[in-house]
Amino acid sequence: MKYVLLFVETEQFMNDLHAMSEADRARAFDRVHQWFADNAHAIRGGSKLQHPDTATTVRLGEGEPIITDGPFVEGKEVVSGYTEIEVADLDEALRMVRTWPGCPVVEIRPLQS
Amino acid sequence: MTSAPDASHAELSRVVREHAGSLAASLVKLIGDFATAEDLVQDAVLTALQRWPLEGIPERPDAWLFTVARNRGLDMLRRESNYQRKLAELEWPVHSEPDDRLRLMFTCCHPALPRPAQVALTLRVVCGLTTAQIARAFLMPESTVTQRITRAKRKITDAGIPYRLPADEELNERLTQVLQVIYLLLNEGYLSTSDQAQSRNLVDDADWLATMLHQLMPGEPEVAGLLSLIRLHRARATARFDLGGGLVLLQDQDRSQWDREAIAKATELLVRAARQKRPGPFQLQAAIVACHAEARRWEETDWEQIVLLYDMLLHLAPSPVTRLHRAIAFRYTAGAHAAMSEMDQLADALGDYHLFHAARADLLREMGDPELARAADRRALELTANPAEKALLQQRIKSRPD
Numbered sequence: 001m002k003y004v005l006l007f008v009e010t011e012q013f014m015n016d017l018h019a020m021s022e023a024d025r026a027r028a029f030d031r032v033h034q035w036f037a038d039n040a041h042a043i044r045g046g047s048k049l050q051h052p053d054t055a056t057t058v059r060l061g062e063g064e065p066i067i068t069d070g071p072f073v074e075g076k077e078v079v080s081g082y083t084e085i086e087v088a089d090l091d092e093a094l095r096m097v098r099t100w101p102g103c104p105v106v107e108i109r110p111l112q113s
Numbered sequence: 114m115t116s117a118p119d120a121s122h123a124e125l126s127r128v129v130r131e132h133a134g135s136l137a138a139s140l141v142k143l144i145g146d147f148a149t150a151e152d153l154v155q156d157a158v159l160t161a162l163q164r165w166p167l168e169g170i171p172e173r174p175d176a177w178l179f180t181v182a183r184n185r186g187l188d189m190l191r192r193e194s195n196y197q198r199k200l201a202e203l204e205w206p207v208h209s210e211p212d213d214r215l216r217l218m219f220t221c222c223h224p225a226l227p228r229p230a231q232v233a234l235t236l237r238v239v240c241g242l243t244t245a246q247i248a249r250a251f252l253m254p255e256s257t258v259t260q261r262i263t264r265a266k267r268k269i270t271d272a273g274i275p276y277r278l279p280a281d282e283e284l285n286e287r288l289t290q291v292l293q294v295i296y297l298l299l300n301e302g303y304l305s306t307s308d309q310a311q312s313r314n315l316v317d318d319a320d321w322l323a324t325m326l327h328q329l330m331p332g333e334p335e336v337a338g339l340l341s342l343i344r345l346h347r348a349r350a351t352a353r354f355d356l357g358g359g360l361v362l363l364q365d366q367d368r369s370q371w372d373r374e375a376i377a378k379a380t381e382l383l384v385r386a387a388r389q390k391r392p393g394p395f396q397l398q399a400a401i402v403a404c405h406a407e408a409r410r411w412e413e414t415d416w417e418q419i420v421l422l423y424d425m426l427l428h429l430a431p432s433p434v435t436r437l438h439r440a441i442a443f444r445y446t447a448g449a450h451a452a453m454s455e456m457d458q459l460a461d462a463l464g465d466y467h468l469f470h471a472a473r474a475d476l477l478r479e480m481g482d483p484e485l486a487r488a489a490d491r492r493a494l495e496l497t498a499n500p501a502e503k504a505l506l507q508q509r510i511k512s513r514p515d
């Protein structure tokens with residue numbers, strides 16, 4: 001089955017990351033890279049996203065589309081990246097996510113086949 | 114026919130429960146689709162509950178249910194040739210592995226499903242309850258239960274929740290989910306007065322599930338702990354209600370009504386589990402209940418031991434409700450004032466919990482403050498919906514002179 005992992009950052013997580021020493025931060029990124037390497041067999045694609053400040057939201061309805069600055073939901077938790085994976089079932093996806101060393105929230109969403 | 118046409122409601126449910134889970138497990142394996150298999154079993158169960166009261170329970174209820182499910186499947190799936198071919202090839206008996214029902218339980222209690230859905234699915238799929246029976250047992254509209262089950266089944270299919278036993282490293286966490294579902298049935302059934310003609314005794318289902326789980330996983334001490342806990346409650350169930358259906362508090366219960374043999378057996382089960390030296394919340398809760406069950410009189414209760422067990426339980430599974438129960442026990446080793454200062458710390462966490470106020474009322478009465486006690490009982494009364502508890506609180510509020 002195919003799933004998308006939505007990586008979600010929190011304000012606290014960002015603050016903690018900024019408070020780290022350069023060396024610690026480099027180690028944190030290394031752990032994330034290692035996770036992608038370890039799970040390369042299941043990973044089909046994906047990307048880190050630019051900061052939510054860079055988002056533009058378009059609401060379509062009656063009349064002209066409404067274009068606003070920022071992500072579609074404003075909140076303390078923001079999607080910061082996504083990865084498409086292909087694994088046998090939800091349990092396998094859960095096992096993968098359990099070892100994720102980055103941001104503190106991950107949503108697992110199955111793709112429509 | 115093994116039984117007269119007027120087979121009782123309870124007997125029908127028992128026979129269905131004995132076979133529905135195995136049938137569901139076999140069908141999921143054969144068809145490879147949880148939701149479809151579950152529909153077929155539910156349909157067979159509904160047919161059985163309609164026809165068995167008139168025709169009597171068949172000699173081979175499992176084969177009967179299987180035939181109905183299979184024919185229904187052939188009917189329903191006419192357009193889906195793949196399922197149809199598989200079903201047409203089916204012969205009874207289908208060979209099911211001993212752990213098939215275990216797999217079924219782990220799927221129903223998968224952590225990706227919300228707890229109420231885990232409970233409803235387990236009752237329907239593993240115990241063979243109908244949606245109407247589940248709704249009655251939880252005093253919920255049938256449409257709510259239907260919706261929960263439909264959503265859960267859709268998630269199992271669409272999100273790829275697997276139908277297999279969890280891997281070793283996940284087993285503990287996943288088993289806890291299953292045990293919590295069974296424990297919830299115990300709690301839900303615990304306060305309901307039994308023997309209302311159509312109502313289902315959920316404690317009975319909890320016992321049945323825990324027994325099955327214990328047979329399938331004899332080496333898991335927490336499973337044995339939960340089974341022991343359920344048995345210890347059941348052994349004293351008759352003393353918990355008076356003839357009018359009113360609730361009788363532990364200290365006022367007629368202990369000669371307790372089933373001493375059942376208590377001894379449940380305690381033995383717990384002792385054997387404890388020998389494995391893998392303590393857990395259910396073993397500890399059972400041990401606390403065993404302390405009460407072994408006391409011949411209220412005055413002989415070993416409160417020191419009970420407080421100690423609560424300390425261990427809080428260490429493993431901290432929760433404000435457990436702290437409340439510890440404070441209640443603490444009163445008998447350290448006095449009402451000491452217990453009250455423990456309880457005061459819980460006011461924020463348990464302000465909306467009726468037992469918190471009822472327990473405070475008890476302490477306030479002992480501390481010689483009947484006015485505040487009455488106010489606390491009134492607050493408890495506002496917060497509970499259970500008729501038996503309501504009656505008891507009303508009696509307490511009334512019985513004291515103003």
